[in-house]
Every structure is written in structure tokens, then in C-alpha cells.
Amino acid sequence: MTTPSQHASPFIDPVKLDKLAETAIKIGLQLQPGQDLVLTSPVSALPLARLVVEHAYKAGAGLVTPIFTDDHITLSRYLHGRDAGFDRAAGWLYEGMAKAFSNNAARLAIRGDDPALLSGQDVTAAARADLAYFSAYKPAQDKIQNFDMNWTIIVYPDLAWAKQIFPGEDDDVAVAKLASAIFSISRVDVGDPLANWTAHNAQLHSRTEWLNGQRFRDLHFGGPGTDLTVGLADGHLWIGGATTARNGVTCNPNIPSEEVFTTPHAYRVHGHASSTKPLSCRGAVIDEIFMRFDGGRVVEASARRGNDVLQNLLDSDEGTRRIGEVALVPHSSPVSQSGLLFFNTLYDENAASHIALGQCYSQCFVEGASLSRDQIQAQGGNMSVNHIDWMIGSGGIDVDGIDDAGQRAPVMRNGEWAY
Amino acid sequence: MTIHHVPSYAVDPVKLDRLAELAIRVGLQFQPGQDLVVSSPISATPLVRRIAVHAYKAGASVVTSIYSDDEITLARFDHGHEQSFDHAADWLYEGIAKACSNNAARLIIFGDNPTLLSNQDPAKVARSAKANATAALPARENIMNSRVNWSVVAYPDLGWARKVFPTVSDDIAVKMLADEIFAASRVDRDDAIGAWKLHNAILKERTNWLNGQAFRDLHFVGPGTDLTVGLADGHNWIGGAAIAGNGVTYNPNIPTEEVFTTPHARRVSGYVRSTKPLSFQGALIDEISVSFEEGRIVHAKAAKGNDVLHKILDIDEGARRLGEVALVPDSSMISKSGVLFYNTLFDENASSHIALGQSFSHCFVDGRCLTPEEIKQRGGNSSLIHVDWMIGSGDVDVDGLTADGRSIPVFRKGEWAYGP
Numbered sequence: 040m041t042t043p044s045q046h047a048s049p050f051i052d053p054v055k056l057d058k059l060a061e062t063a064i065k066i067g068l069q070l071q072p073g074q075d076l077v078l079t080s081p082v083s084a085l086p087l088a089r090l091v092v093e094h095a096y097k098a099g100a101g102l103v104t105p106i107f108t109d110d111h112i113t114l115s116r117y118l119h120g121r122d123a124g125f126d127r128a129a130g131w132l133y134e135g136m137a138k139a140f141s142n143n144a145a146r147l148a149i150r151g152d153d154p155a156l157l158s159g160q161d162v163t164a165a166a167r168a169d170l171a172y173f174s175a176y177k178p179a180q181d182k183i184q185n186f187d188m189n190w191t192i193i194v195y196p197d198l199a200w201a202k203q204i205f206p207g208e209d210d211d212v213a214v215a216k217l218a219s220a221i222f223s224i225s226r227v228d229v230g231d232p233l234a235n236w237t238a239h240n241a242q243l244h245s246r247t248e249w250l251n252g253q254r255f256r257d258l259h260f261g262g263p264g265t266d267l268t269v270g271l272a273d274g275h276l277w278i279g280g281a282t283t284a285r286n287g288v289t290c291n292p293n294i295p296s297e298e299v300f301t302t303p304h305a306y307r308v309h310g311h312a313s314s315t316k317p318l319s320c321r322g323a324v325i326d327e328i329f330m331r332f333d334g335g336r337v338v339e340a341s342a343r344r345g346n347d348v349l350q351n352l353l354d355s356d357e358g359t360r361r362i363g364e365v366a367l368v369p370h371s372s373p374v375s376q377s378g379l380l381f382f383n384t385l386y387d388e389n390a391a392s393h394i395a396l397g398q399c400y401s402q403c404f405v406e407g408a409s410l411s412r413d414q415i416q417a418q419g420g421n422m423s424v425n426h427i428d429w430m431i432g433s434g435g436i437d438v439d440g441i442d443d444a445g446q447r448a449p450v451m452r453n454g455e456w457a458y
Numbered sequence: 459m460t461i462h463h464v465p466s467y468a469v470d471p472v473k474l475d476r477l478a479e480l481a482i483r484v485g486l487q488f489q490p491g492q493d494l495v496v497s498s499p500i501s502a503t504p505l506v507r508r509i510a511v512h513a514y515k516a517g518a519s520v521v522t523s524i525y526s527d528d529e530i531t532l533a534r535f536d537h538g539h540e541q542s543f544d545h546a547a548d549w550l551y552e553g554i555a556k557a558c559s560n561n562a563a564r565l566i567i568f569g570d571n572p573t574l575l576s577n578q579d580p581a582k583v584a585r586s587a588k589a590n591a592t593a594a595l596p597a598r599e600n601i602m603n604s605r606v607n608w609s610v611v612a613y614p615d616l617g618w619a620r621k622v623f624p625t626v627s628d629d630i631a632v633k634m635l636a637d638e639i640f641a642a643s644r645v646d647r648d649d650a651i652g653a654w655k656l657h658n659a660i661l662k663e664r665t666n667w668l669n670g671q672a673f674r675d676l677h678f679v680g681p682g683t684d685l686t687v688g689l690a691d692g693h694n695w696i697g698g699a700a701i702a703g704n705g706v707t708y709n710p711n712i713p714t715e716e717v718f719t720t721p722h723a724r725r726v727s728g729y730v731r732s733t734k735p736l737s738f739q740g741a742l743i744d745e746i747s748v749s750f751e752e753g754r755i756v757h758a759k760a761a762k763g764n765d766v767l768h769k770i771l772d773i774d775e776g777a778r779r780l781g782e783v784a785l786v787p788d789s790s791m792i793s794k795s796g797v798l799f800y801n802t803l804f805d806e807n808a809s810s811h812i813a814l815g816q817s818f819s820h821c822f823v824d825g826r827c828l829t830p831e832e833i834k835q836r837g838g839n840s841s842l843i844h845v846d847w848m849i850g851s852g853d854v855d856v857d858g859l860t861a862d863g864r865s866i867p868v869f870r871k872g873e874w875a876y877g878p
Contacts, residue, residue, distance in 0.1 A: 073541055082503055085527065092530045096537035102545035103534070107500065107525045112510040116521070119514035121490065127519040129493070131560070135553030142549070 050215035051086075051196060058227040059193060059294075060090035064098050066236045066281075067191030067291050068145045072099030077139050080149035082109045084195035087149055095147075104139070106132070110156050110199065116168070117160040125167040128175035137178035143286055146183060146190040153199035154382035157322025165321045166351040173355075173424040184426075186282065186402050189290035192385055196221055203382050224295045224373045224386065236291065243280030246299045246367075249458060250277040253448065255440035258365060260312065260392070262436035264329065269365050269394065270307025272419035274405045277301045285408055297374060297389040300366035302403040304419030306335035308362060314342075315391055316430040319382035323348045328429060335361050337396070352396070358423025363399035367392050370434040370454030384428050392432025392451070397425035468632040469504065469614060476645040477611060477712075478508035482516050484654045485609030485709050486563045490517025495557050498567035500525040502613035505567060522557075524550065528574055528617055534586075535578040543585040546593035555596035561704055564601065564608040571617030572737035572800035580741070584769040587739045591773070591842040602844070603819050603826070604700060607708035610803055612639050621800050642713040642792050642804060654709065661698030664717045664785075667876060668695040671866065673858035676783060678730065678810070680854035682747060687783050687812065688725025690837030692823045695719045703826060715792060715807040718784035720821040722837030724753040726780055732760075733809055734848035737800040741766040746847060753779050755814075770814065776841025782813035782821070788852040788872030802846050810850025810869070815841035 064070050076095050080088040085107075092103045116124065140146065157165050173180070183190050201213035208216065222228040226235045260267045279299030283289045314328035327343035337360040342349045353359055366388065368375070374390040381387050399420040401407040407415070416422060438451035449457035482488045494513045498506050503525075510521045534542060558564060575583050591598075601608050619631035626634065640646045644653040678685045697717030701707050732746035743763035748755050755778040760767045771777050786793070786809055793808040817838040819825040825833070834840065856869035867875035 072539065075545060075547075082500060082525070085500060089527070089529045089533065092533045093537055096533055096539070096542065099539045099541075101542055102547060103530065104547040104550060105525065105527065105530055107523070109503065109507065109523070111507045112521060112523065115507070115510045115514050119511055121514075121517050121519075123491065124514075124517075124519035127493065129520050129522040129557070131553040131557040131562075132522060132550075134556070135549040138549040138552070139547070144549075 048211070048214050050211045051218040052222065055218075055222040055227055056087060057090050058232050059222065059225055060087060061094050062225065062227050062232045062236065063091055063147060063191055063193045063294060064094040065233060067193065067294050068147060068189050069288050069290055070095055070098045070100060070145055070189070071288060073101050075101040075139060075142070075144035076103045076147060077136055077144050078103055078105045078147050078149070080105060080107055081152050081195070081197060082107045083197045084149045084151050087193075087195045091147060091149070108152070110153050114156060117157065117164060122164070125164045126171050128168075128171040130175035133176045133179045137182055140179060140182040140188050143188055145188055148190075148192045149195050150192060150383065150385060151195035151197035151200055153197065154203050154319040155322060155324065156199075158324070160322070162323070162347050162351055165323075166355070169321055170355055170424065177424065184398065184400055185408075186284040188286045189284045189288040191290055191292055191294060193225070193294045194221055194383065194385060200383070204379055220377050220379060224377065224389075226295065240280040240291070243296070243299060246456070247277040247279050250299065250301070253440055254442065256443050257307070257441040258450065259439045259441060259447070260431060260436060261439075262433065264313030265311065265431055265436065267310040267312040267332070267431070268308070269362070270304035270335075270419070271365070272302040272304045272399070272404065274418050275301045276403050276405045276407065278403060282402065293385060295374065295386070295389055297372040298366040298368045300364055300403065302399045302420055303362050303365045303394070304335065305361040305363070305399070305421035306419065308332040308335045312394070312431045314429050314431060315433040315436075316380060316387055317344070317382070318427070318429045319384070319387075320352065320427060321348055324382065325349050337361070352425065352427065355425055356423050358421050359397050359425045359427075361396070361421045361423075362394045363397050363421040363423065363426060364395035364403070364428065366394075366428070367438065367451065368432060369451070369456055370432065387430060388428045391430040392436065392438065393428045393430045395426050395428040397421065397423035397427055468629045469636045470640070473636075473640040473645050474505060475508050476650050477640065477643055478505060479512045480643065480645055480650050480654070481509055481565060481609055481611045481712060482512040484651055485611060485712050486565060486607045487706050487708050488513060488516040488518065488563055488607070489706055491519055492517075493557060493560070493562035494518050494521045494565060495554055495562050496521065496523040496565045496567065498523055498525055499569045499613070499615055500527045501615040502567045502569045505611075505613045509565065524554075526570075528571055531574060535575065535582060543582045544589050546586075546589040548593040551594045551597040555600055558597070558600040558606045561606060563606055566608070566610045567613050568610055568801060568803050569613035569615035569618055571615065572621055573742055574617065575739055576741050580765050580769060583739055583741065583766075588773055588842065595842070602816060603703065604710070605703040607702045607704065607706040609708060609710055609712060611643065611712045612801070612803055614639055618801065622797060638795055638797055638799075642795070642807070644713070658698040658709070661714075661717060664874070665695040665697050668717065668719070671858055671860070673866075674861045675725070675859040676868065677857045677859060677865070678849060678854055680851065682731030683729065683849060683854065685728040685730040685750070685849070686726065687780065688722035688753075688837070689783070690720040690722045690817070690822065692836050693719045694821050694823045694825065696821060700820065711803060713792065713804070713807055715790040716784040716786045718782055718821065720817045720838055721780040721783045721812070722753065723779040723781070723817070723839035724837060726750040726753045730812070730849050732847050732849060733851040733854070734798060734805050735762070735800065736845070736847045737802070738766060738770060738845060742800065743767050755779070770843065770845060773843055774841050776839050777815050777843050779814070779839045779841075780812050781815045781817035781839040781841065781844055782846065784812075784846070785810050785856065785869065786850060787869070787874055788850065805848060806846045809848040810854065810856065811846050811848045813844055813846040815839065815843035815845055
């Protein structure tokens with residue numbers, strides 16, 4: 040029997056782990072004095088969770104409530120659970136979280152779960168459990184996606200995850216390599232992580248200012264296996280890096296973050312796209328995805344690996360067949376330069392330009408906070424229980440912006456910013 | 459940072475699995491289709507994992523566990539700002555209450571270090587305890603009134619083991635505590651479930667006799683103790699297996715040796731001395747002596763932890779009155795072990811005891827049909843707290859006083875005085 044380690048592996052640098060925790064509280068959340076914090080974490084990330092709690096209280100947190108999940112228990116359900124159970128989820132917990140967020144609690148998620156936990160388990164059971172979970176989680180997810188309050192996501196170098204990325208290495212080496220990649224990509228292996236993040240945020244902000252000034256009607260992605268025109272939503276807004284939540288707190292919702300992103304038009308996407316990296320989803324890996332869009336809708340989809348999971352996913356709801364996000368990431372980003380496939384969206388989405396099936400973000404609209412759900416849909420925003428990013432960028436991809444008059448301007452060439 | 463690394467080899471995996479199975483099959487008598495909400499210290503993860511396996515095998519829909527962590531609790535006292543200590547996770551407790559009102563079963567794993575907060579500011583400890591108790595009311599109400607099947611089991615956490623066995627090495631301490639837990643929980647034998655059937659039958663016989671007597675008062679006499687505990691009108695003795703509001707027969711405590719009922723909150727008089735230390739919110743209170751007049755504590759002092767004792771008594775008016783009286787023979791397995799556990803689940807089963815604070819509605823005849831006003835009228839107590847403390851020993855006699863003034867021996871020298 041394995042006992043979750045209550046202290047970090049000696050192969051994880053304790054100083055950098057502490058800096059990651061501090062960066063999460065001070066940059067990721069900018070946690071406010073008196074503010075409560077809801078912390079979600081795998082039990083395996085306990086050493087990082089404890090450091091996060093320490094920095095939260097030092098920053099004046101009201102109460103930090105940790106909610107831990109355990110891969111062993113998740114898996115038990117598939118190994119021993121009865122079939123009817125897979126349509127249920129702990130709605131009471133997520134409604135509770137939504138209530139905490141309504142009372143201005145911040146939210147910090149630590150990820151690091153085994154990406155292949157459910158590979159080999161029944162795909163339909165996993166799909167049902169996922170749908171039940173996302174439906175139950177929606178009250179909390181809505182508040183997160185609408186940025187009602189400050190939130191952020193970080194990761195912990197869990198052993199099972201490290202072994203996915205470095206399958207040939209010894210356990211200790213795999214953890215050490217993943218930890219070092221996380222610290223580097225999260226910009227906490229520098230002398231002053233907080234200053235580094237301030238500079239990085241300024242650079243991302245200059246990108247979004249340029250894109251917002253251009254007012255493109257469409258983006259066109261061209262490269263091997265991809266010829267895709269992505270219409271942008273009416274009144275779309277490009278954002279990236281630090282963002283100001285509705286409670287007035289400026290937060291960095293993702294650590295790391297290399298992307299600038301906006302809302303595509305759910306009904307104006309045409310052409311085809313091929314994935315440039317595998318997608319880790321529902322504990323399975325989906326690879327070599329091909330999709331054809333017509334009128335914004337996925338009309339053809341296949342994957343060389345994990346095709347059954349992909350097809351199940353697309354059948355979740357109508358909105359999963361349309362896209363809710365388009366993001367630009369240069370091929371030279373630190374994640375891309377690491378050359379690693381992380382099987383984790385937070386990391387892999389920062390390696391390449393991407394699109395996301397499913398729910399759009401209301402803050403990716405001009406004055407999005409004041410738009411109703413109907414207005415968002417009228418402007419081209421998509422609605423779904425899912426939000427699944429998949430990578431279509433690489434060093435072989437060019438992106439053009441097309442304005443209302445049909446004029447094309449180069450945005451990216453060979454995967455790098457062209458302006 | 460304290461490194462809490464429990465050597466997993468110290469905890470026998472076969473008995474641990476048996477304890478998990480017992481918790482699901484006897485503690486909860488888990489019903490197919492029920493959800494399960496577990497509360498646990500994070501150190502008890504090995505037990506929670508086995509519990510999840512047995513719950514899913516028994517037909518659970520969703521198992522959700524909520525973990526606490528000693529280091530995280532301490533971080534608040536070490537680094538938290540002044541305003542932190544009045545905050546509580548009301549949203550979480552309301553959520554748990556909602557799960558239970560949708561028929562989720564509830565399992566609580568005990569394993570907290572009993573002296574975790576003993577070096578912290580008592581005012582902050584009291585503020586956070588009060589905020590937490592207030593927030594927890596909706597969730598606790600389901601348990602106090604047994605609306606759903608619930609149970610408590612224990613896990614040998616290292617911090618707890620060090621407190622109980624301070625002179626031995628960590629792995630020996632954990633092994634010794636694990637063995638005590640397994641023996642007291644009757645999972646040290648192959649047929650644990652059969653042993654519990656027999657044990658429940660014996661406890662049932664005791665409660666049947668006490669309910670047949672319908673005593674007006676119990677009279678405790680021993681060194682430093684001369685206490686008359688009036689029993690509530692329509693009180694009901696219970697012990698061992700019980701039937702929850704959802705109709706499921708369950709064992710709320712593993713282990714359990716006690717039979718207990720509701721005293722009359724306004725009819726307790728005399729004085730009483732504790733026979734074991736009391737561990738409350740991480741602080742230890744020892745050598746308590748209190749005097750009662752008309753049910754209310756009028757004098758109280760403790761040789762150790764006196765300030766914490768008074769903080770408890772000042773939480774609310776009900777904290778100064780009794781909500782439970784329980785009888786446990788001095789020969790109980792836990793008493794015989796001679797171990798002081800610093801944990802109510804165990805220590806209350808070593809000795810007869812009384813509890814300050816909230817009464818249990820199921821300790822009344824037809825208790826579930828009674829309104830809060832009716833319960834109060836019959837002598838039930840209400841409070842944010844329910845704190846058991848030990849008044850029994852091999853030197854304590856208990857008599858039952860009937861309505862017509864007869865005195866009937868119940869305990870002599872800490873043992874049952876009536877022959878079944």
C-alpha cells in the first residue's frame with residue numbers, strides 16, 4: 040500500500056517549490072487581506088498545498104479550506120462501483136464552492152493528477168461521470184469562467200504524472216526532471232519571480248493591445264494538415280496574462296501562461312485543422328486529431344488514438360461541436376522549447392496556438408461583464424458544459440488576420456509573431 | 459515543519475482492510491445507491507482508500523472525502539492575521555448537510571493529534587472553535603438527530619500515537635496504537651462482523667433493563683463525587699446499533715461500549731470529579747471538579763487547562779448543562795487496556811461519563827417526533843457543543859432512584875450490579 044508522502048521528494052527543490060507557492064498567492068491570486076481561499080489539490084501535492092496555505096495566511100487570508108482529491112479513490116469507482124453510480128456527482132460540494140465564491144472567496148487549483156489514470160477503464164462510464172461532474176460543477180465553474188473573483192491554477196510534479204512524461208527514467212529522475220521543467224516554465228527559477236512575472240505580463244499586454252487595435256474579423260491558420268478560417272465573435276476582446284476579476288482584484292489565472300486568447304464566432308468557422316500535439320482528456324490520450332468545420336460546427340472528426348473518447352466527447356452536448364476559444368502562442372514559448380509533452384492542458388496549451396471546443400469566456404468580450412447570456416450568444420459566444428483545448432500551432436503554421444474589408448495582415452509566420 | 463511520515467508497515471494491512479469493511483457493513487450498513495461523505499485527517503489516506511473500495515463494492519454512487527491536515531491547521535495559528543479566526547467554511551458544512559438530506563451516509567475518521575493546538579493562543583483557539591461549531595451546525599444536526607446512517611472509526615495517526623506512547627520510537631508507537639484500535643474495534647479476529655452482532659445483543663439487553671426501570675435519577679458516588687443526575691422525562695436508553703431516520707440500522711461509534719441517555723438539563727445537583735483527562739480542540743484538561751445546582755454548573759476548576767475549561771463553559775448557556783449521561787463498566791476492553799487515548803471515541807468507552815452541551819433527540823421515547831420545544835420541556839439541552847468527560851472508575855458506585863423513592867444498585871465498584 041502506498042502512503043501519500045507528506046513531505047516533498049528530495050528531488051524537488053524546496054526553495055523553488057516555496058517560490059511557486061508564493062508566486063501563486065502574490066501573482067496568481069493577489070490574495071487580499073481577509074479574503075477566504077478555496078484550495079483544491081490532489082493528496083499527492085500535499086507538500087505544495089501546505090506551502091500555499093502558509094503564504095495565504097501570511098498574506099492575510101481569512102480561512103483557507105483545502106479540498107483534496109485522490110486518484111486511488113477515483114479509480115476505485117471504476118474498479119468496484121456499480122453502473123448506475125456514474126451519472127451522479129457531488130453537486131452539494133460544487134454548490135458550496137459556488138456559494139464561497141459568491142462570498143468573494145478566491146480559488147486556487149493545484150493540478151498534477153495522473154493523466155493516464157483512467158486509460159483502460161470503460162470509456163462510456165468515464166464520459167457519463169465526466170458529464171455528471173461538469174453539470175454538477177457548473178455553478179462553481181460559471182463563477183470561475185466569468186471571473187467573479189480572483190483565481191489561479193498551478194501544478195505539482197506528481198510521480199505518476201512524471202512517469203508519463205519520462206517513461207524510461209527512474210522515479211526520482213522523472214520527478215526531478217518534471218519539477219525542474221515546472222519551475223523553469225512557471226518562471227520561479229529566477230532571482231525575482233515576482234518582477235519576472237510583472238515584465239512578462241507587460242509583454243503579453245502589448246500583444247493584446249495590438250490585436251485589439253486591429254479588430255480582425257477572422258483569423259486564418261495555414262500549415263500542414265490545416266487550412267482553417269476562424270471568425271472572431273462580434274465585440275471580441277483579446278486578453279492574456281494578468282486580468283482584473285469582477286471583484287476588482289488583478290490575478291494571473293494560469294501559471295504558466297504564454298497565450299493571448301479571445302472568443303471565436305461559434306457559427307463562423309470553416310475549413311479543417313489537424314492537431315500538432317496529443318490531447319490528454321478524461322484520463323486518456325487523444326492523438327492525431329483531424330476536424331472539419333462547416334458553419335462553425337464540427338462536421339467530421341477523427342483521431343488516430345483515443346478516437347472513441349473523442350467521439351464520446353463531441354456527443355456531450357451541441358456546444359462541444361463548436362469552439363469557444365482561440366489562442367495564439369509563439370512556437371518559441373518556454374513550454375514549446377522544453378520539447379516536452381506534458382499531457383496536461385495548462386502546460387501543453389502554452390506550447391502552441393490552439394482552439395477550444397465548448398464554453399466561451401465572457402471576459403473575452405468588450406464589456407463582457409455586463410453582457411447577458413443571450414447577448415453573448417447573439418455576438419457569437421458558444422455555450423457548453425465542456426471546454427477542451429487542443430493544439431493546432433507549430434513551427435510550420437502561419438496565421439493571418441483578415442479585417443472587414445478582406446485585407447490580410449500577417450500575425451504569425453512559421454509559428455512566431457510576425458508584427 | 460514537523461515531518462509526519464507514518465511507516466505504513468506498522469499498520470497491519472489485513473486488519474486495516476477489515477476495519478474499513480466493518481465501517482461500511484456494520485458502522486454504516488451502507489445501502490446500495492447511497493452517496494458517502496467521509497471526513498478524515500489526511501494521514502488516514504490508507505484507511506480512506508480501503509473504505510472507498512468497500513463503499514463502492516457495497517453499491518456507493520459517489521464517495522467524497524473531505525480531509526483535514528494538522529500542518530494546515532497549524533499554519534493558520536502560526537501565520538494567520540488577527541481577523542482570520544472568526545472565519546469558518548459554512549459553505550462546506552451546508553453542503554454536507556445538503557448531501558445528508560439527500561440521504562448520503564456519513565463517515566468520520568478520528569486520528570487527530572490531541573495536543574495539536576495546546577501551545578496556541580487559547581483565545582484564538584476558542585474563537586476558531588466557536589466559528590467552526592456555528593458553521594457546522596447544519597451538518598451536525600443530521601448526525602445528532604441520526605437522520606442518516608453515520609459512523610466514526612479511528613486511524614493510528616503518528617501525532618496521536620506519539621502522544622499516547624511517548625517513550626517508544628515512531629514506528630512502534632504507530633504499531634501499538636494500531637493494535638489498540640484494532641482490538642477495541644474487534645477487527646483483531648477473523649469474524650469481526652459476527653463479534654459485533656454478539657456485542658450489539660449484549661448492549662441491547664442492558665438498555666432494555668434500564669428502560670424497564672424508568673429511573674427518575676442516577677446517583678454517582680465515589681472519591682470526589684456525589685452527583686445526582688436527574689433523567690429527562692421520557693428519556694430512552696440506547697447503546698450499540700441504532701436505527702437512523704432513513705430506516706438503516708447502523709453503529710454510530712466504532713468502538714462502543716457505552717449505554718447512554720438524556721439527563722434532565724435542570725435537575726442535576728451535587729459535585730463530581732473527572733477520572734480521566736479530557737482532550738478538547740487540541741488542548742488537554744485534567745483533574746476537573748465541578749458543582750451543579752438545578753442542572754447548571756456553578757463552580758468549575760481544572761488543575762490543568764482551567765482556562766480552556768472556562769472557555770468551553772462560556773461558549774453558550776447550554777455548555778453549562780448536561781446533554782448526555784453514559785454507563786460503561788470499568789472492565790470494558792478499553793479500560794482494561796490501561797491506555798489513555800486522549801480521544802473521546804476511545805476514552806469515553808473506558809468509563810461512565812457525562813457530556814456538557816447538546817442532547818440527542820433519539821435518547822427520548824419517540825424522539826424524532828418531538829419538536830425542539832417539547833425536547834426542552836422534557837429536560838433536553840441545546841448548545842453548540844457536546845463535550846464528554848469521564849467520571850467513572852473502579853471506585854464509583856451508581857444507584858438508580860425510582861419515582862417512588864426506591865434505590866436500586868446499577869453499578870458497584872464500576873461494574874454492572876444487576877445480573878442479566
